[in-house]
Amino acid sequence: MLENGADIRFIQALLGHADLSSTQIYTQVAIGKLKEIHAATHPAKLERDALSLLAAIEAEVDGDAE
Structure with missing residues (x-):
């Protein structure tokens, strides 16, 4: 959940932890x-x-100009 953007406080409440630690x-x-x-x-x-x-674009443009 955390990796997908869930707030740590939401996860705390969901898990029923009294302390954030x-x-x-x-x-x-x-x-x-x-x-x-x-x-x-x-x-x-x-x-x-x-x-x-x-x-890279400038190098390609310069190469095409020759």
Whole structure:
């Protein structure tokens, strides 16, 4: 549920945990997925990808001009 966007407080209530720290044990399962999403969507990565794409397009246009 956490990996699909469910709020940790909702999961806490669903499981009947009085303390959030009990529920947080389950967040460890989702950390790997979170890191993967962060790496793929971080603005710095998006900017690097855009610059790489622009450079590839410019190289292709320059190659076609010859």
